[in-house]
Every structure is written in C-alpha cells, then in structure tokens.
Amino acid sequence: MKKGLSMIISIFLLTMLISSPVFAAETKTELASDSKSAILIERDTGEILYDKNSHEKLPPASMTKIMTMILIMEAIEQKKIALNEKVRTSEYAASMGGSQIFLEPGEEMTTEEMLRGIAIGSANDASVAMAEKIAGSEEEFVKMMNKKVSDLGLKDTKFQNVTGLPENDHYSSAYDMAIMAKELLRHEEITKFTGTYESYLRENTDKKFWLVNTNKLVKFYPGVDGLKTGFTSEAKFCLTATAKKNGMRVIAVVFGAPSTKVRNAQVSKMLDYAFAQYVTHPLYKKGQSLGIVKVSKGDTKQINALTNESISVLTKKGEKIEHLKKSVKLKENLKAPIKKGDEIGKLTVKKDGKVIVESKLVSSQDVKQASWWKLFKRSFGMFTKTK
Incomplete structure (x- = not known):
C-alpha cells in the first residue's frame, strides 16, 4: 500500500512539474482572451510584454485620431500653428456624424479647444477642422498621415480619413497602434488633454458644452492618462490606453472587444500585469x-x-x-x-x-x-x- 501511495504522489508531482509552465503560459494568454487582437508594450524601450495577433489588420475606429493628434502636435512643435490660434469650421467639417462637439459652419475655436474636443470627446468635426487648417483639406492631411505611418516603419496601417469613420481599405493593427501611441507620447503635454476626464467648451455662452472622456479608465484606473477609445459596429470596442506608475509608462491596445466593460477589464488586466512584473531604470x-x-x-x-x-x-x-x-x-x-x-x-x-x-x-x-x-x-x- 505504501508503494502504491508513493507512486500516486510521484505521478502527482510529475504532473505538476509538467503542467506548471503550461499554466503560466495560459495565464499570460488570458490577458485579452475576448478581444480579436491586443498588445502590451513598455513605452521607453518599446519592448513587447504581451502579444495576441498584434499584426492582424483590423478597423481601428476612432483610435485613428492618435495619428491625427500626432500631426497636430508636430504642427504645434514646428510652430506652424499655435494653441491660441483660431480655427474656422467649414461646412464639410461641420457635417461629420458620429462623436462630435456640434461645430457650426463658420464657427471658430482655438487649436487648444479643438484638441480638447478630439482628445476628450473624440470629436469628428474638430478632427476634420484641424486637418483642413494644417493641410488645406482632409485628403491632403490623410496623405500626411500615411507618410508618417511609412516614416515610423509601420506595415499594417492605411488611413482613408482622419476620424476613423467606416471606410473601405481603412485599417491598422494593435502593434502599429502601440507604436503610434509611443510616438504621440513623445509630446508629453498631450496627456494634459487625453488625461482629462471632463471639461467644457463654449463656456460663458448659452451653448456651453460638457466634455466627458470616452476613456473611463482615466477616472477609474490610477495612473491612466490617455489615450484613445474607438467603436463602430464593424470594429467593436477598441482602446489604446497608457498608464504611468513608479516612473514606468506602458501602452496597452485592444481591438475588437465585445463590450466596453470587457474592453476596459482586459486593458486593466494588461496594465496590472506590467506593473506587477516589470520595472524601468531611467537613463536619460x-x-x-x-x-x-x-x-x-x-x-x-x-x-x-x-x-x-x-x-x-x-x-x-x-x-x-x-x-x-x-x-x-x-x-x-x-x-x-x-x-x-x-x-x-x-x-x-x-x-x-x-x-x-x-x-x-x-x-x-x-x-x-x-x-x-x-x-x-x-x-x-x-x-x-x-x-
């Protein structure tokens, strides 16, 4: 009987030794099990901490605006436009559907106000107005977007508009979106916009407009200060999020989650994993x-x-x-x-x-x-x- 018991214990221990690495791998892959694709990277090094189908080409919805914001921030950095500069709204910009701040044809807002509308409220009308201000037309701005994609060495992205509204041959990937987020975060001041949970436009008027961040993790996950959500019926629920804790900044991207709740939960899980497992050592x-x-x-x-x-x-x-x-x-x-x-x-x-x-x-x-x-x-x- 002792011999039999000893054999059972040996088999049990052997099973544990064999299954433990598999369990660890399964635990990691479950970070975003309900999304079509996902990635988790550390911002400074770009090192990939988690990956799920990260090069699959998928509709990015309003996460497209990460590239829109990159070009806006570059134009500000290069002094082509100023934060206090007035931007006029064309009829075309005002006609955008979906998320918007309800700009009227001929209405003027500053670059700073337009950027708040884009970063916090995912405003399609403000995105097009800024594109026209910087490049003269949305079409020319889209060419700038795709050139920047090429300059960053990205292979899985092609833009057809500045908003992410559904359009044929408009796609990106979790990997590409993470690298775009990494590039946007070079402009550290962007998080003053993307990290704001609520704000107002047209203050001191009878058309005061309340902005509430579409990224609820800004309020409910400590350290999250951006970047951009996305949703269309085709893309489902998407999010590119960034958080900073103890000097380490990470970027988590999810494409195609079935609901807002699942999207936020999976991104939170990835962020938890990064901060529990890794640490950065600043050099410069x-x-x-x-x-x-x-x-x-x-x-x-x-x-x-x-x-x-x-x-x-x-x-x-x-x-x-x-x-x-x-x-x-x-x-x-x-x-x-x-x-x-x-x-x-x-x-x-x-x-x-x-x-x-x-x-x-x-x-x-x-x-x-x-x-x-x-x-x-x-x-x-x-x-x-x-x-």
Whole structure:
C-alpha cells in the first residue's frame, strides 16, 4: 500500500512539474482572451510584454485620431500653428456624424479647444477642422498621415480619413497602434488633454458644452492618462490606453472587444500585469544633451544633440542592470540649414552585446544659412587670428 501511495504522489508531482509552465503560459494568454487582437508594450524601450495577433489588420475606429493628434502636435512643435490660434469650421467639417462637439459652419475655436474636443470627446468635426487648417483639406492631411505611418516603419496601417469613420481599405493593427501611441507620447503635454476626464467648451455662452472622456479608465484606473477609445459596429470596442506608475509608462491596445466593460477589464488586466512584473531604470530624460555637433555655413557654428524621448532600460522586478554599454554616434559634415528636431545622431544601448535601446538624437535649435558677409568675416577672422 505504501508503494502504491508513493507512486500516486510521484505521478502527482510529475504532473505538476509538467503542467506548471503550461499554466503560466495560459495565464499570460488570458490577458485579452475576448478581444480579436491586443498588445502590451513598455513605452521607453518599446519592448513587447504581451502579444495576441498584434499584426492582424483590423478597423481601428476612432483610435485613428492618435495619428491625427500626432500631426497636430508636430504642427504645434514646428510652430506652424499655435494653441491660441483660431480655427474656422467649414461646412464639410461641420457635417461629420458620429462623436462630435456640434461645430457650426463658420464657427471658430482655438487649436487648444479643438484638441480638447478630439482628445476628450473624440470629436469628428474638430478632427476634420484641424486637418483642413494644417493641410488645406482632409485628403491632403490623410496623405500626411500615411507618410508618417511609412516614416515610423509601420506595415499594417492605411488611413482613408482622419476620424476613423467606416471606410473601405481603412485599417491598422494593435502593434502599429502601440507604436503610434509611443510616438504621440513623445509630446508629453498631450496627456494634459487625453488625461482629462471632463471639461467644457463654449463656456460663458448659452451653448456651453460638457466634455466627458470616452476613456473611463482615466477616472477609474490610477495612473491612466490617455489615450484613445474607438467603436463602430464593424470594429467593436477598441482602446489604446497608457498608464504611468513608479516612473514606468506602458501602452496597452485592444481591438475588437465585445463590450466596453470587457474592453476596459482586459486593458486593466494588461496594465496590472506590467506593473506587477516589470520595472524601468531611467537613463536619460527627453531633451538631455549627449554631445555637440559642428555645423558649417550656418549662422551658428555648433548645436547640441538632444535625446528625442526619455530613455530607460526595462527589467523584470528584482533583476539587476549589469553590463550596459552606451554609445553616441553624431553626424559629421553637417551643413546649414538645419531645423530644430532634425536627426543629427543616434544613441545605442547594449546589454551583453545585444541592442536593447536605439534612439535618434535631434538638433536643439534651428540653424539658418549664414550670410556671405558673416561667412567672410568668419574667414577673415581665421586669417587674422594671433598665433
């Protein structure tokens, strides 16, 4: 009998040893079991923490507006538009259906107000009005969107409009949407909009409009401050969310959940998993100078090479950071003109010989071409300099 009992215990222990890894894998895959596709990444490194069909091409619905907001933030950064600049609403923009702030033809709002309408209320009319302001027409703005998709190296996305309203051949993927969210978050000030739960437009008028964030996790999950929901009958319930806790920012994307409740629960589960399992170790802040680059024929002789984003290293909790090798490669023979934000170098971080971070370094300022007179004086000074 003892021999039989011993054999039963041995079989039980062997079963546990065999099944434990499988159980762990199943637990992980259950993070988004009720969605068509999903992904979880750490923002600074872009490292994938969870993946489910992340390259499947699906309708993104209003998550499309993440790219719309990227181009708006770039236009602000490049001083093509200002936050306090008035934007006029065309008849076409005012005719948009779906989520809207009910702009009337000819109505004007500031860029800041339009951005609040887009980020908080998912306003289709404000999205088109901003597209027309920046590019002249929605069609031209869509070309800019698809060019940015190409610039980011994304393969699973094609946009046909700026809103995400249903249209043939308009698609994206969980992976691409996560990378777009990563790009949008380079503009850290965007979370002042996407992280606001409620706000008002047309204040002090009889048409005061209450904005409530379509992303309820902004209110109910600590640390969530964006980014964008999406829903159409074809796309079902979608969400690209970001949260920051203890210095680590993660991005979770869900496509095709059956309900708002399921969508939010699965995103919350992914965020819980990230914060329970991983930790980031900051290396550099965004805008930190990592070198000086000489510029020829410019109105200034040198510029700083700045980090384009915050740089961190990701580890499992309890792991130590060891054997890191950082290298900075700056471009040579730079000639004016140069725009602020132009790539002028690259930062690479390796761990045990493997590249774990690769990020571009950008110009700290605009450099205009120097006038012939300035170049003459500069050359003359070289010849007359005392030895």
